[in-house]
Amino acid sequence: MANELDDIRAQTNCPVCGFALNLTYRTLRLRRTVECQGCGETIRPIDETPIGKVQALIDEVNKAA
Numbered sequence: 001m002a003n004e005l006d007d008i009r010a011q012t013n014c015p016v017c018g019f020a021l022n023l024t025y026r027t028l029r030l031r032r033t034v035e036c037q038g039c040g041e042t043i044r045p046i047d048e049t050p051i052g053k054v055q056a057l058i059d060e061v062n063k064a065a
Contacts, residue, residue, distance in 0.1 A: 005054060016041045
């Protein structure tokens, strides 16, 4: 199920400069490093949200639409 959600995009802020980062769920799931376009810092965004919670949020949005 995780691979089906890989193209979903999440937004977060750089912990160094606060620049808004737009990351794919795959980047979060694989714990890949990214370079902030604001300050150039290399960061490793980590999301501890279980895949089931992500799917529940998607289902909730789809029901509202």
